[in-house]
Amino acid sequence: DTGVSQDPRHKITKRGQNVTFRCDPISEHNRLYWYRQTLGQGPEFLTYFQNEAQLEKSRLLSDRFSAERPKGSFSTLEIQRTEQGDSAMYLCASSLRGGSTDTQYFGPGTRLTVL
Amino acid sequence: QKEVEQNSGPLSVPEGAIASLNCTYSDRVSQSFFWYRQYSGKSPELIMSIYSNGDKEDGRFTAQLNKASQYVSLLIRDSQPSDSATYLCAVNWVTDKLIFGTGTRLQVFP
Numbered sequence: 001d002t003g004v005s006q007d008p009r010h011k012i013t014k015r016g017q018n019v020t021f022r023c024d025p026i027s028e029h030n031r032l033y034w035y036r037q038t039l040g041q042g043p044e045f046l047t048y049f050q051n052e053a054q055l056e057k058s059r060l061l062s063d064r065f066s067a068e069r070p071k072g073s074f075s076t077l078e079i080q081r082t083e084q085g086d087s088a089m090y091l092c093a094s095s096l097r098g099g100s101t102d103t104q105y106f107g108p109g110t111r112l113t114v115l
Numbered sequence: 116q117k118e119v120e121q122n123s124g125p126l127s128v129p130e131g132a133i134a135s136l137n138c139t140y141s142d143r144v145s146q147s148f149f150w151y152r153q154y155s156g157k158s159p160e161l162i163m164s165i166y167s168n169g170d171k172e173d174g175r176f177t178a179q180l181n182k183a184s185q186y187v188s189l190l191i192r193d194s195q196p197s198d199s200a201t202y203l204c205a206v207n208w209v210t211d212k213l214i215f216g217t218g219t220r221l222q223v224f225p
Contacts, residue, residue, distance in 0.1 A: 042215030106158045
């Protein structure tokens with residue numbers, strides 16, 4: 001069990017650029033979640049997938065954000081036309097729906113800085 | 116508005132003491148409750164999960180849940196300086212997303 005991995009770990013970009021992050025969940029986990037965390041706050045839910053289906057998106061998620069999980073394995077989160085307010089830690093978590101627990105395990109995160 | 120509330124701290128305790136961290140939540144249909152530890156600049160790490168009323172112990176950690184009072188707590192016995200971190204309370208709503216509190220910063224001094 002290699003845990004949840006995320007790439008890149010850090011991303012610095014200029015305002016207006018597009019960025020894409022990748023998350024690889026724990027191999028047998030069928031659910032994958034994206035959260036965003038800013039300084040001094042708890043993680044905030046963005047969206048989640050069960051297998052390849054996107055089941056819920058936060059109302060706070062602007063249309064500049066899009067997420068995919070095309071084959072039910074890894075997922076990507078794209079932010080178009082980045083703004084300074086997008087600067088945050090983007091966290092991915094995975095869980096096994098139908099397992100004995102619904103525990104979500106987090107990856108190391110991708111820290112985004114928008115200049 | 117579903118909410119999870121925690122005292123932001125810092126909570127300062129001497130090494131060897133018991134640290135008590137508290138969390139309240141607003142929705143009675145919540146099913147699962149979690150405590151995560153987060154070191155500065157790192158991602159949340161699961162400490163404990165609890166699903167039913169009462170106490171659950173794991174090593175130096177004890178989680179306590181009272182659904183009638185909508186209250187969950189974490190006790191850390193024999194606190195160590197390495198326990199210094201932010202502790203996040205998270206509640207799993209019916210739709211399976213986690214709602215987090217803002218976290219309580221714990222400082223354990225030698």
